[in-house]
Amino acid sequence: xxxxxxxxxxxxxxxxxxxxxxxxxxxxxxxxxxxxxxxxxxxxxxxxxxxxxxxxxxxxxxxxxxxxxxxxxxxxxxxxxxxxxxxxxxxxxxxxxxxxxxxxxxxxxxxxxxxxxxxxxxxxxxxxxxxxxxxxxxxxxxxxxxxxxxxxxxxxxxxxxxxxxxxxxxxxxxxxxxxxxxxxxxxxxxxxxxxxxxxxxxxxxxxxxxxxxxxxxxxxxxxxxxxxxxxxxxxxxxxxxxxxxxxxxxxxxxxxxxxxxxxxxxxxxxxx
DNA sequence: GATCTATGTAGAT
DNA sequence: TCTACCTAGATCG
Numbered sequence: 001x002x003x004x005x006x007x008x009x010x011x012x013x014x015x016x017x018x019x020x021x022x023x024x025x026x027x028x029x030x031x032x033x034x035x036x037x038x039x040x041x042x043x044x045x046x047x048x049x050x051x052x053x054x055x056x057x058x059x060x061x062x063x064x065x066x067x068x069x070x071x072x073x074x075x076x077x078x079x080x081x082x083x084x085x086x087x088x089x090x091x092x093x094x095x096x097x098x099x100x101x102x103x104x105x106x107x108x109x110x111x112x113x114x115x116x117x118x119x120x121x122x123x124x125x126x127x128x129x130x131x132x133x134x135x136x137x138x139x140x141x142x143x144x145x146x147x148x149x150x151x152x153x154x155x156x157x158x159x160x161x162x163x164x165x166x167x168x169x170x171x172x173x174x175x176x177x178x179x180x181x182x183x184x185x186x187x188x189x190x191x192x193x194x195x196x197x198x199x200x201x202x203x204x205x206x207x208x209x210x211x212x213x214x215x216x217x218x219x220x221x222x223x224x225x226x227x228x229x230x231x232x233x234x235x236x237x238x239x240x241x242x243x244x245x246x247x248x249x250x251x252x253x254x255x256x257x258x259x260x261x262x263x264x265x266x267x268x269x270x271x272x
Numbered sequence: 273g274a275t276c277t278a279t280g281t282a283g284a285t
Numbered sequence: 286t287c288t289a290c291c292t293a294g295a296t297c298g
Contacts, residue, residue: 003279070280071292087292103292105280160279
């Protein structure tokens with residue numbers, strides 16, 4: 001269930017809880033048996049997120065690449081862990097913590113060269129010091145709609161369907177605006193908003209775009225789509241008009257057509 | 273129990 | 286642009 005905030009969050013947690021440990025590795029489901037066998041007993045040296053990719057470096061220059069895809073996820077247990085439940089592709093047991101990985105799109109061992117190649121194909125990552133100056137030329141070079149460009153991991157790393165919807169809504173931007181029609185000042189504004197949104201997601205380990213003013217009760221207790229302003233909603237929190245769900249860039253985009261009709265960044269919306 | 277849905281991507285057409 | 290793939294949880298009957 002991850003966008004870029006989640007991979008960075010997981011990298012931190014896994015580094016803290018298993019970094020330095022010689023791990024017991026197994027594949028209860030069986031589909032990563034050979035890989036787990038190679039990892040078994042080796043020391044986990046570091047964990048790093050690159051956009052939505054996760055890389056685990058083990059001793060002897062062994063690299064594990066994980067992409068959670070849409071359904072993938074980790075469950076954490078104290079070591080010794082209970083019997084695995086469900087389709088556990090990989091179980092990594094450290095001294096104090098055991099991780100169960102299920103449903104990843106990718107879980108494989110790669111060489112240091114392959115790891116570098118994969119990372120090189122991913123655009124600047126707002127959570128890893130990516131700079132707007134490096135992304136801006138790529139926006140200028142394409143007439144593809146903003147809503148599609150934001151999801152392109154070669155251009156910016158870590159944005160998924162929720163961040164895209166929430167960012168475009170917050171800025172009041174028309175998702176179909178050609179990327180190269182955005183002014184430099186507006187692009188910088190967009191970048192700042194994106195970094196803030198993703199950092200908040202990293203802090204909580206989940207995407208939260210509403211602010212305390214907009215909801216009752218603590219942010220951490222929000223459920224489901226209540227954490228978002230537009231994604232998964234039926235009515236617009238600003239104008240109370242209908243939210244439409246239409247495919248842009250191959251994924252369903254939630255949009256208030258009244259509030260998001262602008263070709264430049266609009267004044268802040270009144271959110272209630 | 274069956275069916276639907278989901279924060280993603282790669283490869284075929 | 287379409288389809289396949291990965292899995293769990295919610296919803297429906």
